[in-house]
Amino acid sequence: MSDQRVYNFSAGPSMLPLSALERAGAEITNYRGSGMSVMEMSHRSKVFLQIFEETQEKLRRLMEVPEGYKILFLQTGATGQFAMIPLNLIGRTGRADYAVTGNFSNLAYKEAAKYGQINLAASSADRNHTYIPSQEQLKLDPQASYFYYCANNTIYGTEWQYVPETGDVPLVCDMSSDILSRRVDVSKYGIIYAGAQKNMAPAGLTVVIIREDLAGHELPYTPVIMNYKTMIEKDSMYNTPPCWTIYMLGLTLDWLEEQGGVPGMEKIKHGKARMLYDCLDASALFTCAAEKPFRSDMNVTFRTRSPELDDKFVKEAAGAGFVNLKGHRNVGGMRASIYNAMPAEGVEKLCDFIRAFDKANR
Numbered sequence: 001m002s003d004q005r006v007y008n009f010s011a012g013p014s015m016l017p018l019s020a021l022e023r024a025g026a027e028i029t030n031y032r033g034s035g036m037s038v039m040e041m042s043h044r045s046k047v048f049l050q051i052f053e054e055t056q057e058k059l060r061r062l063m064e065v066p067e068g069y070k071i072l073f074l075q076t077g078a079t080g081q082f083a084m085i086p087l088n089l090i091g092r093t094g095r096a097d098y099a100v101t102g103n104f105s106n107l108a109y110k111e112a113a114k115y116g117q118i119n120l121a122a123s124s125a126d127r128n129h130t131y132i133p134s135q136e137q138l139k140l141d142p143q144a145s146y147f148y149y150c151a152n153n154t155i156y157g158t159e160w161q162y163v164p165e166t167g168d169v170p171l172v173c174d175m176s177s178d179i180l181s182r183r184v185d186v187s188k189y190g191i192i193y194a195g196a197q198k199n200m201a202p203a204g205l206t207v208v209i210i211r212e213d214l215a216g217h218e219l220p221y222t223p224v225i226m227n228y229k230t231m232i233e234k235d236s237m238y239n240t241p242p243c244w245t246i247y248m249l250g251l252t253l254d255w256l257e258e259q260g261g262v263p264g265m266e267k268i269k270h271g272k273a274r275m276l277y278d279c280l281d282a283s284a285l286f287t288c289a290a291e292k293p294f295r296s297d298m299n300v301t302f303r304t305r306s307p308e309l310d311d312k313f314v315k316e317a318a319g320a321g322f323v324n325l326k327g328h329r330n331v332g333g334m335r336a337s338i339y340n341a342m343p344a345e346g347v348e349k350l351c352d353f354i355r356a357f358d359k360a361n362r
């Protein structure tokens with residue numbers, strides 16, 4: 001198997017489009033006649049600035065980012081935003097609303113509590129984050145500086161199927177694990193952000209799409225590297241940006257465009273998720289962890305009747321070329337992350353494997 005690529009169901013870092021990897025491979029020592037690798041270039045050089053600007057433009061086009069919004073390419077991962085968001089935004093009223101529907105929104109909530117008065121606007125902890133609270137269940141603070149939520153819960157396998165209505169309170173959304181998988185009306189948001197390593201590029205890049213008027217109200221002790229205003233003014237180049245990862249994002253976006261852009265991707269990912277959920281629902285052995293109306297199209301969480309049988313499934317699947325299917329310890333069982341770059345064929349073959357395992361072990 002060593003010369004063959006496996007179907008990698010990792011939650012992140014995860015699969016990248018083969019065409020993007022091959023292109024990067026072909027260009028690794030000499031980027032388009034420059035005589036050097038993108039890894040070796042000055043971030044201020046003409047050749048890199050072109051990569052940088054084109055990648056920004058591609059993302060703006062694909063996500064239909066309106067005027068008045070800035071696209072930032074930052075570091076410190078999605079987790080860095082857990083601090084950066086309150087540091088920059090909470091100053092207006094000292095208060096913010098958080099919906100906790102999984103592991104990462106809970107971490108964001110705890111981090112934000114260092115900087116202001118945080119209202120728990122909703123929580124799905126009562127049913128181990130197997131569902132998403134409805135609009136009616138949100139307890140909104142009209143004084144909130146912003147409303148925070150995480151669109152897709154990577155660990156629990158649930159996804160918000162609606163955009164919260166919060167009136168004049170800006171929406172801030174962690175889209176790390178579903179960005180570019182479905183159409184998003186960016187104009188409804190104050191900030192959209194995502195770590196790159198699920199659906200965009202290798203780890204090391206955090207994409208932030210911010211309504212520009214939200215910047216410039218940071219708390220006085222905000223580190224300069226975490227100041228949106230500074231990063232907007234310096235076009236993400238206050239210091240050295242993650243050059244290689246930005247280049248890789250550009251290659252992924254080229255691939256995405258060939259798939260029909262975001263609407264094309266949305267159709268493909270819907271088909272893949274439906275195929276997998278249908279197969280699990282039709283089995284005798286497997287049950288899904290997430291409640292049906294809230295199931296994620298990106299992270300499919302499921303289990304058999306016992307942890308022992310789960311282990312057997314994960315082991316046998318790996319032997320057959322389906323790797324990284326073990327679930328997160330908070331949920332147990334299995335998790336198949338089927339991000340954009342997972343080919344439909346990978347899901348089809350996994351379904352064949354699931355059907356055979358179901359027959360042999362029921």
Ligand SMILES: *Cc1c(COP(=O)(O)O)cnc(C)c1O
Pocket residue numbers: 012076077078079080104150152153154174175176177195196198
């Ligand atoms: C992976 C993930 C994170 C954490 O990302 P880092 O880049 O490791 O900080 C945060 N939120 C969501 C939804 C994720 O899937």
